[in-house]
Amino acid sequence: MFIYDDILMRLVEDNDFDIKYLVDLRSHSDIWMNVGNIKMLNTYIEEKWLKKMMDDDSQNYYIICSVKDNCNIGLIRTDQIEFINKSIRVGCDIHPIFHGMGYGFKSMCMIKKYFFDYYNMNRIWLMVMEKNTRALNLYKKAGFIEEGRQRSAIFRDGEYQDYIMMSILRSDYGLLK
Numbered sequence: 001m002f003i004y005d006d007i008l009m010r011l012v013e014d015n016d017f018d019i020k021y022l023v024d025l026r027s028h029s030d031i032w033m034n035v036g037n038i039k040m041l042n043t044y045i046e047e048k049w050l051k052k053m054m055d056d057d058s059q060n061y062y063i064i065c066s067v068k069d070n071c072n073i074g075l076i077r078t079d080q081i082e083f084i085n086k087s088i089r090v091g092c093d094i095h096p097i098f099h100g101m102g103y104g105f106k107s108m109c110m111i112k113k114y115f116f117d118y119y120n121m122n123r124i125w126l127m128v129m130e131k132n133t134r135a136l137n138l139y140k141k142a143g144f145i146e147e148g149r150q151r152s153a154i155f156r157d158g159e160y161q162d163y164i165m166m167s168i169l170r171s172d173y174g175l176l177k
C-alpha cells in the first residue's frame, strides 16, 4: 500500500468484499455515466474481468481508503503503462458519498507522488469527457493540461461528446512542488 497524508491506495484483492465494492461503486449512476465504458456490471462480470486484469502487468485497480476512518473512498485505475517511454494512463473515481470533500484532489496528488517519485514515470495521462465539468476542473487544478481531443468519440445521453486527453509531465510536476 502507499500512504499519502490521510489516505492510501492498495491493490484490489480478488475477494468478495472488494468485488462487491467495485460493482457498487462502478454501478452508481454518478460514476457510471462519467466513465468511458457504459457497459453494465454485475459481480460475475466484474470477477471474471478482475481475474483477467490481475494476470495483465500493464493494468491495475487500486482502492483508495481513508487511513483515519478505515473505509473505502474510491478507486484508481491505471493501464497502458510503458516503461521505455515512462508513461501511464490513470483514472480516478470517488464514491458519491465523499464527493466535494477534497478526496479527488488528494487522490490526484497521491497518484502524482506515487507514479513520479516512486514509479519513475515521466508522463501521466488520462481521458475525460467534455461534459464532465467536475473531473475537468479537478484535473486542471491538479496540473493536467489538455493535449488534444478525439472529436465526438463518446456517445452518452443521446449525444456525442469529445473525449479529451490530458497529461502532466514530470517537469510540470517539478514546478508544482
Ligand SMILES: CC(C)(COP(=O)(O)OP(=O)(O)OC[C@H]1O[C@@H](n2cnc3c(N)ncnc32)[C@H](O)[C@@H]1OP(=O)(O)O)[C@@H](O)C(=O)NCCC(=O)NCCS
Pocket (backbone or CB within 6 Å): 030, 031, 034, 035, 091, 092, 093, 094, 095, 098, 099, 100, 101, 102, 103, 104, 105, 106, 127, 128, 129, 132, 133, 134, 135, 137, 138, 139, 141
Ligand atoms: C471527478 C471526481 C473524481 C472529483 O472528486 P471530488 O472528491 O468530488 O473532488 P474534490 O472535492 O477533491 O474537488 C477538487 C476539484 O474538483 C472540481 N470539482 C469538484 N466538484 C465539482 C463540482 N461539483 N463542480 C465543478 N467542479 C468541481 C473543483 O475544481 C474542485 O476544486 P475546488 O474545490 O478548489 O473548486 C468525482 O466527482 C467523481 O468521482 N466523479 C464521478 C466519476 C468521474 O467522473 N470520474 C472521472 C472520470 S474521467
